[in-house]
Amino acid sequence: LRRAALSGATVQLPGNRIAVEAVDLGGARALVAVDRKQRLNWQEILRAAPGAQGAGTPAADASAPLPDLRIARVRADDIELQFRDASQGAPVALDLVQGTIALQDVGLDLQKAIPVEAGFAVRQGGRLQARGTVVPGKPSGRLDLRMAGVSLKPFAPYLNQFARLDLQRGRAGTHGRLAFAPGSRGLKLDFSGGFSVDDLVILEEDTGEAFLGWEKFSSDSVSVALAPDRVHIRELVALKPFGKLIIFEDQTLNLQRLRRSGPAPVAATAPPPSAAPFPLAVERLRVVDARMEFADLSLRPQFGTAMHELGGVVTGLSTDPAASAQVELDGKVDEYGSARIRGSIQPFRATEATDLVLAFRNLEMARLTPYSGKFAGRRIESGRLSVDLEYKIRQRQLAGTNKFVVNRLKLGERVDSPDAMKLPLDLAIALLEDSDGVIDLDLPVSGSLDDPQFSYGAIVWKAIVNVLTKIVTAPVRALGALLGGGAEKFEAVGFDPGSSTLLPPEQEKLKLLAGALARRPALTLAIRPGYDPA
Numbered sequence: 001l002r003r004a005a006l007s008g009a010t011v012q013l014p015g016n017r018i019a020v021e022a023v024d025l026g027g028a029r030a031l032v033a034v035d036r037k038q039r040l041n042w043q044e045i046l047r048a049a050p051g052a053q054g055a056g057t058p059a060a061d062a063s064a065p066l067p068d069l070r071i072a073r074v075r076a077d078d079i080e081l082q083f084r085d086a087s088q089g090a091p092v093a094l095d096l097v098q099g100t101i102a103l104q105d106v107g108l109d110l111q112k113a114i115p116v117e118a119g120f121a122v123r124q125g126g127r128l129q130a131r132g133t134v135v136p137g138k139p140s141g142r143l144d145l146r147m148a149g150v151s152l153k154p155f156a157p158y159l160n161q162f163a164r165l166d167l168q169r170g171r172a173g174t175h176g177r178l179a180f181a182p183g184s185r186g187l188k189l190d191f192s193g194g195f196s197v198d199d200l201v202i203l204e205e206d207t208g209e210a211f212l213g214w215e216k217f218s219s220d221s222v223s224v225a226l227a228p229d230r231v232h233i234r235e236l237v238a239l240k241p242f243g244k245l246i247i248f249e250d251q252t253l254n255l256q257r258l259r260r261s262g263p264a265p266v267a268a269t270a271p272p273p274s275a276a277p278f279p280l281a282v283e284r285l286r287v288v289d290a291r292m293e294f295a296d297l298s299l300r301p302q303f304g305t306a307m308h309e310l311g312g313v314v315t316g317l318s319t320d321p322a323a324s325a326q327v328e329l330d331g332k333v334d335e336y337g338s339a340r341i342r343g344s345i346q347p348f349r350a351t352e353a354t355d356l357v358l359a360f361r362n363l364e365m366a367r368l369t370p371y372s373g374k375f376a377g378r379r380i381e382s383g384r385l386s387v388d389l390e391y392k393i394r395q396r397q398l399a400g401t402n403k404f405v406v407n408r409l410k411l412g413e414r415v416d417s418p419d420a421m422k423l424p425l426d427l428a429i430a431l432l433e434d435s436d437g438v439i440d441l442d443l444p445v446s447g448s449l450d451d452p453q454f455s456y457g458a459i460v461w462k463a464i465v466n467v468l469t470k471i472v473t474a475p476v477r478a479l480g481a482l483l484g485g486g487a488e489k490f491e492a493v494g495f496d497p498g499s500s501t502l503l504p505p506e507q508e509k510l511k512l513l514a515g516a517l518a519r520r521p522a523l524t525l526a527i528r529p530g531y532d533p534a
Helices: 040-044 153-162 253-258 365-376 425-433 458-472 477-482 504-518
Strands: 003-012 017-026 029-034 068-085 092-107 114-122 125-137 140-149 165-183 184-202 210-226 230-237 240-249 280-296 303-318 324-332 337-345 351-365 380-393 397-413 436-448
Touching: 017 240, 029 040, 068 280, 068 477, 092 153, 114 303, 125 351, 153 165, 184 324, 184 477, 324 351, 351 365, 365 380, 397 425, 425 436, 425 477, 436 458, 458 477, 477 504
Parallel strands: 017 068, 029 068, 230 280, 240 280
Antiparallel strands: 003 017, 068 092, 092 114, 114 125, 125 140, 140 165, 165 184, 184 210, 210 230, 210 240, 280 303, 303 324, 324 337, 337 351, 351 380, 380 397, 397 436
8 A cells, every 4th residue: 555644533532433534545556366276365364373362462342332433535546456367277367457446424333334436447458337335234235337348358268268269359348236235045136237248259279260259249138136046138139240160071060179178077976966047038139140150171172151141039038948939030141042040949948849940042052062972972063942941849859841942953073972872863853853943852850869879960861862762763653743643643554465555544644644744854754665475
């Protein structure tokens, strides 16, 4: 402490009264540090020395009345508080500077409310302010809080401890009223106000590329309570969030590679009971101009796409198991494609109750060549794809439908791939494609999420292969089924023995077949006649 001053003091004896106009402190400095072994430097400082209350020390008279002490004003200026945490590997440093604390009407009656005003600048960026009243004896109080532009960069080591990520930049702020008081289950706390996290950018540690972030994530309607616990937000806004999902050459996700592996858990005799989730409710999440990048580097050539200008709302987000959130999002895919998501989901229990419909329109199929090359053995020269996906999950059981509509599909050269199915795709496409160049295919899927072999992609691909196999192995029968003429009518055209005359029922079959071929212009028909020697 550089300076301490007391002014305007009067003492009345008898009467046991002390009155002070002002106590001024200046240049206070303090360091709060945690070392690598998580030991606080103040632990040793505050530990009582052996024999501090020795036999020679006179005991204070507890029955003696306290003096009537009144200090009109206590003010401390130019405060600097340094916080250091070396327990996370890379040291965390936070410095509060230019601090001021002002108290009014201070006395020894700890049950009396004291007006408080405090403010600090953060050397790393930002400012903190508080104003209100505090009752130190309870403790309780009401404070108006404001935090503006506080840099998140100093806290990057905490994130890096769990993931290979670098918190490059970001600023946090909050404003609102805090009330606290003793409760039956500990400290009772209520906060109402708002917060914002601005200009957040998190990079991948190894590549230095952007992984996650947003321009602004904020709310002006936050209510937080402890004892009872509760967080309630009327509206939460995510402005220009972005993220990235990558499948690497070895089929692992970037999310897996970014997570740091911790020490193996210690075996316990019995698993601890699962704690109930902290009650959280967000009435409305509004997403504005979101962007998501996806890349699959396991394919040759490698595949990449981007969803952008994604916006909409999610209502009813909650940790309540009985609550479902309603989703309504729209966005663009690459240059001219669109995406639409509708439905309901329990975000914290998605495998128990999900009902979502995803619609993608006008996707450029040439970009899907990496997948068609790997699984179908052919490049895609051109074509447009629209997809309707409907997923229903109840108690970890999936029942879904996939509707694919392909316009003007044109396959290119063959691609050597050990995973490619050995099927005549040109015949399958000719059977599926109508006179307008449209392929319309429905694929129902189902399965149990508890199945160790469960893979949604594998289920869909198996359904596609099954459909194409049935088509190319019995093309005429499949043609009848596709056009609604009845598969049995296309099984055969029969003649009476020794006669070349077709009966009327057989003539109807040929008429239906002719109509079917007219609607499938890419098909040609070859007839191999046979005879019975007997």
